[in-house]
Amino acid sequence: MSRVERATRSSRIGVALVTAALVVLALAPFWGDRQTLRLLAEMLTFVALASLWNLLAGYAGLVSVGQQAFVGLGGYLLFALAILLEVHPIAAILIAGPIGALVAVPVALLIFRLRGAYFAIGTWVVAEVFRLLASQISVLGGGSGTSLPAAVVVAMAPNRQMREFEIYWLALALTAIVLGAIVALLRSRHGLALTAIRDNEQAAQSNGIDVWRIKFIVYVLTAFATSMIGALIFLQKLRISPDTAFSVNDWTAFVIFITVIGGIGRIEGPIIGTIIFFMLRQTLADLGSLYLLMMGAVAIAVMLWAPKGLWGIFAERLGWQAMPLRRHLMLEETVGKP
Amino acid sequence: MPDASLLEVKGIDAFYGDFQALFDVSLSVDAGQIVAVIGANGAGKSTLLKSIAGLRHPHRGEILFDGTPITDAPAFDVLNRGIALVPEGRRLFPSLSVEENLLIGGQSRRPGPWTLARVYELFPVLAERRHLPAPALSGGQQQMAAIGRALMSNPQLLLCDEISLGLAPIVVREIYSRLPRVVTEGLSLIIVEQDMMQALRAASHVYCLQEGRVALQGPAHALTRETISAAYFGV
Amino acid sequence: MQWFNVVLQGVLIGGLYAMFAAGLSLIFGVMRLVNIAHGDLIVLAAYISLIVTQAMGVDPLTSLLLVVPVMALIGYALQRGLLNRTLGEDLLPPLLVTFGLSIIIQNGLLELFTADSRRLQAGTIEILTFQVTQSVWVGALPLIQFGVAVAAVAGLQALFYKTALGRAFRATSDDQSVAQLMGLDTRHVFAMAMALSLAIVAIAGVFLAIRTNFDPAIGSARLIFGFEAVIIGGLGSMWGTLAGGIILGISQAIGAQIDPGWQLLAGHIVFLAILAVRPQGLFPKVSG
Numbered sequence: 001m002s003r004v005e006r007a008t009r010s011s012r013i014g015v016a017l018v019t020a021a022l023v024v025l026a027l028a029p030f031w032g033d034r035q036t037l038r039l040l041a042e043m044l045t046f047v048a049l050a051s052l053w054n055l056l057a058g059y060a061g062l063v064s065v066g067q068q069a070f071v072g073l074g075g076y077l078l079f080a081l082a083i084l085l086e087v088h089p090i091a092a093i094l095i096a097g098p099i100g101a102l103v104a105v106p107v108a109l110l111i112f113r114l115r116g117a118y119f120a121i122g123t124w125v126v127a128e129v130f131r132l133l134a135s136q137i138s139v140l141g142g143g144s145g146t147s148l149p150a151a152v153v154v155a156m157a158p159n160r161q162m163r164e165f166e167i168y169w170l171a172l173a174l175t176a177i178v179l180g181a182i183v184a185l186l187r188s189r190h191g192l193a194l195t196a197i198r199d200n201e202q203a204a205q206s207n208g209i210d211v212w213r214i215k216f217i218v219y220v221l222t223a224f225a226t227s228m229i230g231a232l233i234f235l236q237k238l239r240i241s242p243d244t245a246f247s248v249n250d251w252t253a254f255v256i257f258i259t260v261i262g263g264i265g266r267i268e269g270p271i272i273g274t275i276i277f278f279m280l281r282q283t284l285a286d287l288g289s290l291y292l293l294m295m296g297a298v299a300i301a302v303m304l305w306a307p308k309g310l311w312g313i314f315a316e317r318l319g320w321q322a323m324p325l326r327r328h329l330m331l332e333e334t335v336g337k338p
Numbered sequence: 339m340p341d342a343s344l345l346e347v348k349g350i351d352a353f354y355g356d357f358q359a360l361f362d363v364s365l366s367v368d369a370g371q372i373v374a375v376i377g378a379n380g381a382g383k384s385t386l387l388k389s390i391a392g393l394r395h396p397h398r399g400e401i402l403f404d405g406t407p408i409t410d411a412p413a414f415d416v417l418n419r420g421i422a423l424v425p426e427g428r429r430l431f432p433s434l435s436v437e438e439n440l441l442i443g444g445q446s447r448r449p450g451p452w453t454l455a456r457v458y459e460l461f462p463v464l465a466e467r468r469h470l471p472a473p474a475l476s477g478g479q480q481q482m483a484a485i486g487r488a489l490m491s492n493p494q495l496l497l498c499d500e501i502s503l504g505l506a507p508i509v510v511r512e513i514y515s516r517l518p519r520v521v522t523e524g525l526s527l528i529i530v531e532q533d534m535m536q537a538l539r540a541a542s543h544v545y546c547l548q549e550g551r552v553a554l555q556g557p558a559h560a561l562t563r564e565t566i567s568a569a570y571f572g573v
Numbered sequence: 574m575q576w577f578n579v580v581l582q583g584v585l586i587g588g589l590y591a592m593f594a595a596g597l598s599l600i601f602g603v604m605r606l607v608n609i610a611h612g613d614l615i616v617l618a619a620y621i622s623l624i625v626t627q628a629m630g631v632d633p634l635t636s637l638l639l640v641v642p643v644m645a646l647i648g649y650a651l652q653r654g655l656l657n658r659t660l661g662e663d664l665l666p667p668l669l670v671t672f673g674l675s676i677i678i679q680n681g682l683l684e685l686f687t688a689d690s691r692r693l694q695a696g697t698i699e700i701l702t703f704q705v706t707q708s709v710w711v712g713a714l715p716l717i718q719f720g721v722a723v724a725a726v727a728g729l730q731a732l733f734y735k736t737a738l739g740r741a742f743r744a745t746s747d748d749q750s751v752a753q754l755m756g757l758d759t760r761h762v763f764a765m766a767m768a769l770s771l772a773i774v775a776i777a778g779v780f781l782a783i784r785t786n787f788d789p790a791i792g793s794a795r796l797i798f799g800f801e802a803v804i805i806g807g808l809g810s811m812w813g814t815l816a817g818g819i820i821l822g823i824s825q826a827i828g829a830q831i832d833p834g835w836q837l838l839a840g841h842i843v844f845l846a847i848l849a850v851r852p853q854g855l856f857p858k859v860s861g
Contacts, residue, residue: 063668065609110845113852114804116664117607121800122848125841128797132838143834248793253676260669289680296676303669304658393750413753423754431747434740442744445737446756491756 025172029165041168041236043278044175048229049251050258050270052222055182057256058265059194060218061201063116065252066123069107069130070100070223072245074230076134079240082152084139089148089156090170093231100227104220112216124248131246145241153238167236174232178225183267185221190214198265249292257299263309272311342405344369344526345390345421345495350399350409352385359385360396361550367495372517372527374541374558376534378570381547383530384426387497390528391423392416403495418446422493426500426530428484430472436483437468443490450492451523457486460516478509485513485520495526502533514540534566546570578709579830580823585715587822588722589784591815592777593799594806595729596770598814601803603742603766604660606667610675612796614771617678618644618778619787623691633693633779634717641775648771652764660763675792682789690786693779718780723815725773730811732769742766794837801844807854816856 028040049071056062074096081092111122135143157163185191193214196204205211230251234240244250254277262273277295284291306313343366352360360382367373377383388394390401392413401409408416422443430439440457458465461482467475475483481501488496502510510533517540521527531537538544538558546554546569554561554569593615600606608614618640625636655674659666701713733739745752745762753759781787781795798821806817821840828839847855 057665061664063665065672110849113848116605117609117668118800118804120609120668121607121797124793125797125801125844128794129838129841129845132834132841136834136838249676253672256669256672264665289683293677293680293684296673296680300655300670300673300677303666303673304655307666391754393754412758413750414756414758417754417756425751425754429748429751431744431751433743433747438740438743441737442740442752442755442757445741487755 022172022176026169028172029168034164037164037168038236039278041171043274044171045229045233045236046255046258046277047271047274048175048178049226049255050262050273051179051182051267052226052229053252053255054259054264054267054270055185055218056222058259058269059186059198060215061198062215062219063120064123065120065248065256066125066127067222067226067255068246068248068251069123069127070104070226071230071233071251072127072130072134072242073100073103074227074232075234075240075245076137076140077227078231078234079140079146079148080137082148083146086152089152089235093170093174093228093235096231097224097228100230101220101224103227104223107223108216108219112212112219127246127248131242134245135242141241143242145239145244147239148235167232171232171236174228178229179267181221181225185218186267190217194218253292254295257295259309260299261302261309263311263315264307266309266311266315268311268315269309272314273309276310343367344371344404345528346400346402347386347390348400348402350386350389350396350401352382352389352394352396354385359550360389362399363547363550363552364399365545365552365555367526367528369494369526370521370524371543372521372529372541374537374544375528375530375547376532376537376544376566376570377547377553379532380549382550383547384499385550386547387423387499387528387530390416391421391497393423417491417493418448420448420492420494421497422488422491422495423497424481424484424488424499424501426503428477428480430475430480430483430487432471432473435469435471436464436475439472439483439487440464440468440490443487446491448492452489452492454490457489460489460519461486478505478513481505481509481513489520493525495528496520497528497530499530500532501529502531502536510536534570538566575708576830577706579826581705581709581711582715583823583826584819585711585719585822586784586826587802587819588719588815589777589780589818590798590802590821591818592722592725592773592780593795594802594814594818595726595811596773596777597796597799598803598808598811599729599773600766600770602809603746604763606656606660607671608656608770609668609671609796610678610792611671611770611774611799612792612794613675613678613682614644614647614774614792615778615781615795616682616787616789616792617647618771618775619691619693619782620682620686621775622693622779622782623686626693633695633783634698637776637779640779641772644771644775644778645768648767648769648774649764651771652767653760656767657760657763675796679789679792686789688788688790690788691782692786693782695783699783714783718784721776721780722818725776726811726815729769729773733811738765798840801840804854805844805847807857810854810856813854813856817854820855 028037032040053067056064077096077099078089078092081087081095082089087095107126111119111126114122140146157166186194193204193209196209197211197214201211234245258273258277259270261276262271263269302309345367347363347365349362349364350360351358351362363386375383375386385394389396392408392411392415395410400407403419403421408419431442434442440454463479464483464486467479472480472483501513514536517527529537529540541558544555544558544561545552546566548569554565597608597611600608621643622633622636622640625631625639626633655670656667659670695714698713702710704710733742741757741762745757745759749759802817802821803814805820806813820843824843825836825840829836
């Protein structure tokens with residue numbers, strides 16, 4: 001006899017907390033100053049990027065170190081669409097998604113031929129190819145990059161404050177949608193398949209789950225969302241260059257550290273990780289490269305001694321989950337030999 | 339300690355996760371003795387051998403070899419002290435030649451009678467095929483190579499896990515016919531078999547495992563088929 | 574003749590790429606570990622050579638006498654102290670730990686040596702050249718570098734198939750638990766493999782640093798070159814890795830000849846093309 005439960009009491013509290021947080025965040029332009037708003041917007045984009053990487057690596061077992069390919073692609077699409085075709089920046093962000101997904105299809109067909117860690121480096125090669133191609137585009141400044149023309153920026157909103165509010169709300173909305181979509185995906189039929197793949201790929205395969213197809217879908221969807229977030233990030237920055245757009249440190253190393261420290265394979269992990277990452281950055285940023293060195297060491301320590309991350313430790317102690325996601329299988333009989 | 343046994347297993351428990359595979363199992367082997375461990379599939383025979391060989395570590399109890407505790411010693415250390423295991427399913431190294439497989443067994447450089455030449459003398463067919471890759475051998479030849487590989491470390495105690503498994507009866511008889519020559523070199527043997535009669539013929543002392551417990555033990559000549567069958571099948 | 578020269582230069586630099594790749598291929602073969610910090614360790618070797626040449630007043634090639642054992646020692650310690658803990662069924666820990674290591678090495682070097690470009694000076698040997706044909710000249714240094722690469726690959730091949738250590742590598746790669754039953758301490762075997770990998774990294778790092786300017790950030794590109802050479806050549810084949818390095822070198826040289834901006838791109842595109850049409854690589858290891 002068994003029954004499956006998803007919602008627990010703590011997760012119902014979690015839903016209430018998430019709703020409250022969303023309201024507080026939505027009102028941030030009215031309670032926070034410019035500095036706070038910028039920081040929050042940046043944090044939100046990292047929550048989204050880390051959640052997407054978590055979906056790839058933590059659930060689908062696709063450990064990519066090349067997601068900067070899609071962040072940069074999104075950024076360049078924004079600039080190309082806005083400068084060359086005079087598309088409105090917000091429309092450009094929306095267009096960047098499907099184009100990113102379209103580009104991801106041939107990329108996936110190619111690099112899915114590589115297994116495991118070689119897949120990881122394969123994704124990196126693709127990102128390098130994108131970077132080198134971007135530096136060949138002379139209308140967008142070639143290797144040295146370009147800025148978003150003032151006319152495009154002014155067209156968004158008449159004054160600077162409104163523009164900043166707009167970008168902030170955009171970041172909040174996009175991140176909330178990305179998180180919501182990930183939760184919905186994981187709660188769907190595919191989510192169960194993903195969990196099965198994560199736990200044992202071979203067993204999942206032999207149980208009739210088309211592992212390749214599901215991984216492919218997850219990869220393409222992740223590229224869709226990552227490209228949109230990338231476009232948003234470079235709308236905040238107003239300037240782009242191949243090295244910043246396709247930076248492995250900014251868009252992959254930090255994102256991986258955030259997810260690992262927060263808790264990989266858990267939806268809450270990237271959120272906790274982002275908060276910790278930014279707290280450390282605010283206090284230790286003057287240390288420069290030493291700060292990065294410490295982040296690397298912390299990530300290694302977490303990976304070795306607390307592989308479920310900080311949220312993993314926390315949740316296990318308290319039996320908590322903020323999102324009603326993990327299925328609790330209540331078995332009334334214990335199972336014998338494994 | 340003049341009459342201490344060569345190997346002394348004292349009340350070990352072993353687990354796979356939550357599943358307990360061995361319950362308070364004790365066993366002893368004297369120098370020069372052949373001991374058979376029999377039991378049905380899943381009775382814990384292989385787990386017992388793996389615990390002795392250091393591939394798994396018991397949760398409770400103690401294993402003494404030559405009077406020294408080896409309970410928590412890693413497998414490579416156990417081999418260097420003089421216990422070699424012929425693993426179930428032979429498990430030769432597929433990318434190594436037959437001779438290289440034997441040489442891997444000999445890399446511990448323990449002194450003793452067993453050399454490449456002696457192993458080839460014991461199993462002449464291996465000498466003819468020494469340069470072939472291990473997977474090119476027949477099942478029986480692979481088993482000979484696996485035994486030879488273990489002998490190359492010049493063990494004092496040889497553990498044989500299901501050496502008749504999947505082999506034709508005539509091949510099994512041939513392999514078993516060589517074992518007395520191995521023992522005359524001063525080795526002790528533990529033979530794990532599902533094939534009860536084969537084990538009974540070779541051994542001087544028998545342990546019968548049933549669901550992780552020693553159900554019966556005694557000198558081979560003193561046990562009747564009926565008592566063993568009862569212990570074996572638990573009827 | 575101009576194209577002959579281009580291809581020749583490509584072949585010679587390909588030897589260097591093969592050295593980047595050989596260490597990567599070795600540890601993957603023995604323990605299925607892909608070391609993301611591989612490129613940064615190449616750069617670390619270059620900096621160690623820089624210190625040795627400055628402190629002892631020797632030339633870079635002589636410094637190898639010290640850099641190689643030091644890197645091997647680092648490799649042994651790294652494997653025993655850190656990386657052995659990450660090995661297992663799960664792919665994520667080794668990947669993320671070596672990724673973290675890569676960030677640590679990069680930023681540690683940045684802290685110690687700043688982002689300034691450095692170069693190792695090998696002295697008169699750098700300008701020594703030989704005339705091959707009327708219009709084709711070959712530098713002594715690229716020739717030495719290529720010779721060392723071939724020797725390194727041949728040496729690895731011999732070590733793998735002719736020595737007790739190589740036998741232990743292959744046995745451990747086949748079946749870890751039986752290797753332990755045969756008295757092999759697999760933690761030690763893995764550490765020896767990493768030591769050997771970093772010994773080759775040391776040689777590669779010093780030759781790289783004589784050839785080009787280096788700074789703490791150039792490691793990841795070297796990891797990628799090495800990785801591409803491994804995949805082009807086919808997993809598990811040392812001579813294939815050399816061939817992979819040479820193909821990559823030639824592709825880059827031809828790309829650079831067409832347009833300087835296309836040097837790296839051409840290499841990546843050839844890699845992706847080979848992945849598309851022949852994912853097992855050009856010279857995969859034949860079984861048996």
